Amino acid sequence: MLGGQDGDGVALALRVIVSLARIEGAPRLVEITSAHVDSCLYHGQVSLDFAHKLVELGAKVRVPTTLNVGSMDLLHPGLIRTGTDAEREIALRGRELMSAYVDLGCTPTWTCAPYQLPNRPGLGEHVAWAESNAIVFANSVLGARTDRYGDFLDICAAITGRAPYSGLQTTEARRGTVVFDCRSLGDRFLRSDLAYPLLGHHVGSLVGSEIPVLVGIPEDVSEDRLKAFGAAAASAGGVALFHVVGVTPEAPTGSLDHLPRYDVDLETMRATRRRLSTIASGALDAVSVGTPHASYAECLQLADLLRDGPPLQVPFYLSTGRATRARAEDTGVLETLESAGVTVVVDTCTYVTSILSPAWKNVMTNSGKWAHYAPGNIGVDVVIGSLAECVASARAGKVVLDAW
Amino acid sequence: MVIHARTLNPGTASGEPIRLTAPLSFWGGTDEQGRIVDAHHPQCGTVLAGRVLVMESGRGSSSASSVLAEQIRARTGPAAIILARPDTIIALGALVAHELYGLATPVIVVDRPAYDDLPTDRLLRVEADLLDATITW
Secondary structure: OOOOOOOHHHHHHHHHHHHHHHHHOOOOEEEOOOEEEOOOOOOOHHHHHHHHHHHHOOOOOOOOEEEOOOOOOOOOHHHOOOOOHHHHHHHHHHHHHHHHHHHOOOEOOOOOOHHHOOOOOOOOOEOEEEOHHHHHHHHHHHOOEOOOEOOOHHHHHHHHOEEEOOHHHOHHHHOOOEEEEOHHHHHHHHOOOOHHHHHHHHHHHHHOOOOEEEEOOOOOOOHHHHHHHHHHHHHHOOOOOOEEOOOOOOOOOOOOOOOOEEEOOHHHHHHHHHHHOOOOOOEOOEEEEEEEEEOHHHHHHHHHHHHOOOOOOOOEEEEEOHHHHHHHHHHOHHHHHHHOOEEEEEOOOOOOOOOOOOOOOEEEEOOHHHHHHHHHHHOOEEEEOOHHHHHHHHHHOEOOOOOO | OEEEEEEEEOEEEEEOEEEOOOOEOHHHHEOOOOEEOOOOOOOOOOEOOOOEEEOOOEOOOOOHHHHHHHHHHOOOOOOEEEEOOOOHHHHHHHHHHHHHHOOOOOEEEOOOOOOOOOOOOOOEEEEEOOOOEEEEO
């Protein structure tokens, strides 16, 4: 491959993989069974130059490869603002970049939740996934193995079918390092959807890139809640793997006494909500849910909340994958959402590109990740709440929070 | 004075050093002119373009690879980067800029205590190939 017999594109990609393996001190490369690529989001001319070079050199992915969100909603391009030169450049070049990655043989899934698609990897499978929420979900919930891959490296792994055997690809690096005892939070709180982004933000802020082990989480906790936890922990810290005792496949079964331990109580969770929100009350300009992309079950929950009741007073956005949207269209759930006034965004997300009006200041979300990044990325104030609180607030036109 | 270091990305460069007192993420932390714009960074406002950047390690998002490569392309990146710990995100940005544009920005690692003793008041010359790297002043 390095010599160019497989083409110059493969040789370039392998040079990148081998250089990284050398830097990390990896003893060898490992074959991967799938890749998830995040390089399709536009960060400047270099993003396009790299993708175009690989296309010109004839490179193609050699394992099934899904694509993360891009800078455009290709199904609803009118949702992306193009009022300024910078916005027009991103819309134009962002679309060009997305198309280059399809030319490389990637599947145009355009979702940050590839784990909601069929054919996801299983326990112990080596994969090369990029994007922090996809990485933490693959490692923790599926038990597949990926290190923290990002720009350039993800596509090079897909083209060569290989990744350095280092970091979280190795068994030794996957053991829990710090315990969070959640038992005193109580069953009522732990069965609420808001518990998980708040816990994730709290844990991520405390542990950085360590491997937390959660104790006391209900055994029937849904994948959507683990998704919300992981996404928040990965954005607040650098968590790429967590374990939940009794739930996730590689969670420890023996004594945890040798590990450092934190107890989490409701007061900590209230403080986390205050810290993650830049406003606590007052008029709202919009609501955005679905970060990471809403699953079909989450679309259904929102549709149920919206079916009866007063109309929404503020714009309400739901980001999801195009595959989930298609399923919701078939079952009539999309019709319920849209007729209630929800704008369904696909292929991208409301905090990575210009969708919300620049005049809107106060936005509510149910996502710890959105709350963490949106103030810096798109200059809004945020308040985090449960999905039900988001709906109640959108109907009232102002922040409405439950007491707990 | 010559000290030896480990190469993450090869290249040769000289410049005025700038030592960061806190880790920096290129993504969200620097602008297109190579200026530190992270309001929480103690050296916010400092321009890194053309300097020999001395910092322990990078921080944060893997999109920093793209931002560094983009700065190297636009000739607003550091002339060389000296780290105290290996950082694959930074190395990858320099590597891709080299592959795409033939612009070789050396990235090297110097173990402590030599890292702490690097001077900040005179020009540093960095020469790095795959086998060895040196810093001369």
